[in-house]
Amino acid sequence: MMMSGAVLYVETFKEYVGTMETEFLSMTHINKRYAGVHALKDVDFSIREGEIHCLAGTNGSGKSTLVKIICGVEQPDADSHIVIGGQEHHRYSRMDAVHQGIQVIYQDLSLFPNLSVQENISFNELLSGSRHLVSWKNSRTIAKKAMQRVGISITLDKKVADLSMADQQLVAISRALTNDVRLLILDEPTTALTKKEVQALLSVIKDLKKHGIATLFISHKLDELIEVADRVTILRDGEKTGTFNGDELDDKKIEYHMTGTNTTYTPYHMEPDTSHTPLLECRKLSREKNYADIDLTIHHGEIIGITGLLGSGRTELALALFGLNPPSSGTCSLNGEPLDLSDVQNVVEQGVAYVPENRLVEGLVLNQPISKNIVMTVLDNNLTRLGLLDDRKLKQKVDQLVKELEIKIPSAESAVKTLSGGNQQRVVLAKWIATRPKLFILDNPTVGIDIAAKTSIHTIIKQLAREGMGIIIISDEIPEVLYNCNRVLVMNRGRIIGSFDAKQTNEDEIQSFIDSHAL
């Protein structure tokens, strides 16, 4: 299922011969205003044929908005000027973009969960042809071919809703690589992928480039950007700070152009309180086909990092500790009291909080205001003596969290769905932090969050730990666990196979330990 050794079978693409300097797309004076937000301010932007172009910027800086305009989903304000393939477009729709060969992979993937893998991949073809009848045989060939191009195989008849996030992403990529694609746009394609899969994806992109297909991609992982980009455009608060050649940038410089400042990682060196009863003590937790023999001790004020490959059982273990995936054997206690892991309600009441991995789907009521989303979990604790909601107290809480997490919002009453992806994620974090849990489990807490905000979220996590909270951070990014945790655990195939003291190890050691156990 991984894109290992992704080979691109491209008989269908013509070998590219044009010069690199021809502009495929050029846009000038792009403005976009939403009610109350000026999301793009007079942005000029161009993409050359066959180039790899990256779009960087903090959360809410307007990246996704620009992408939506390029692919015709949103229309820019008047006076904007769009030229694609040498042709000027006045009213530019999604179908125009499709005809120009622009394919997009969205931040939320935009697949059809109720349809099969095969149908999702071949849907473009169904819409673009002039025939009104479906040929299932044809659809199957298309889907097979597309997956071959990406170098993967997923059961074609599976419903997309039943796939893991990573597989869904691969389906979205396969879907976008139709025969006449000229520009492939990826909005944060790598958030749910592990390092290995990212490498495979990048090699697919490089291969596309050889055939004259341009790629535009957005990512918050800066090192990834620089590695492959011909050019990088940086946005800050809806304005373009500049377009740079890939080789004149490093991550410090990108960060500077994005935020106007530079941040540094400070390791977490707070000593956990080992004199008291440990906060959490688990012995020999096992569940068939999920995890086995998990021994875990967390003290007050301790931050534990869990890393390992995708599918190593990290998420299953996290779910177990939250009562959603109960063990069939083993014991667990919280503050010395036995903790019944077969009952979420009880686990939450005992003070365990969990921020899931695909929190965009699981954590939010998109149509509801930000404020309501944040206080959703704490309504019971904020009642007046009459049992009514204490509005003033709730409002204070919302304001404080919005400030702490630097959530960029027009007002606490706007609907969550109008926020940028990264800001939506912060709302989920705020929601759980509001409960002031004793044990806080975070599954990839900073995926899709920009570099500046990452640091501030880490600062908050460390502050929570200093106040005595025990924290588990699950992450693919080794630096994230290394610089924010006391201890780093490595999982593989459902077991904890290594434990590192963060002070006495380094990135390379952990990485090679993981690699040496990979299948």
Added chain:
Amino acid sequence: MKKLLERHETYVLAIIILLSILITSFNPNFLTLENAFDLLKSNAFTGILAIGVLFVLISGGIDISFAATATIAEYLTVIVCLQIGGSMLFAFAMAVLIGILLGMVNGYLIDRFSIPPIITTIATMNLYYGLLIVFSKGRWLYTLPPYFRSFADIRILTLSTANGLPYGISIITAIWFALMLLASFILNFTRLGRSIYAVGGDVISAQRIGIRVRMIRVSVYSFMGALAAVAGIVQALLVQTVAPNSIVGKELNVIAAVVLGGASLTGGVGSVGGMFLGVMLLAIVQNGMTLMKIPAVWYDVFVGLVIIISVGFSSWKAKRRSSGAIIDVQEAPRTHSEQTAGGSR
């Protein structure tokens, strides 16, 4: 086999079989061809409406106004036919036109002003039905054009009972089945059909991929309107009178039948086969009660129970299936020295 067990339809079929055995053990008349043909005829009205509802539910919408649409189409058509003569073909064509028009209004309102479909169609139901009652003054029509009777008596297959009475497959049943085939074809083999599933699965994804969502919605509600109109005429054929108030009020039963057949109220899921089983299950419950001499007042209770058991069971199965990923846990327990290997450095 495993695939079959995952399908909702299998469970509905199982319940139908169990019920049939139960009913037959009380009254062997149940399991006769005559009774089966009769069920297929008398439920054609519900069945045709259910096809339309299936489309609407798959697209992620809901329609409450179809019974009103059916009544209007039926009433107006019969009045016009009485005036000008006409023919059966003319009657169907005219009714369908009226149905499409009324359905289109629903679809357009829902998409253009993004009013939730349930609100829109409750409003249009009241509007349509109210207008009909105002203008018809609630009058029943007892005499239909003569071809309504002769058409209703057509059988496409005639057998006879032991004592020589003819029975068989009615033309009405044939119309229902033809429409089901058509619907199944549209849903499974046309761009339109697949787009309906896509819109029901995720509207935003549908827009982004370039599906014209408004066109789909208007089509779906127009189709519902057309089928409601056909059902209206079928109703007239079945009972040979037209009463402005006889259909309105049956909406929920039809929706229940479709949901029973596996369609989801949140959209994107449903099949013609499932819908047929759903309609038949409710029909059999009703029929069985008559045959077992249970008072009709119990009908609603049984319907409620059947829905809860059937829908509940298959959601429970689905939930069990989705919990927990499968990880290939490493076999041999690791030795202790290896466990601490990393930590001691």
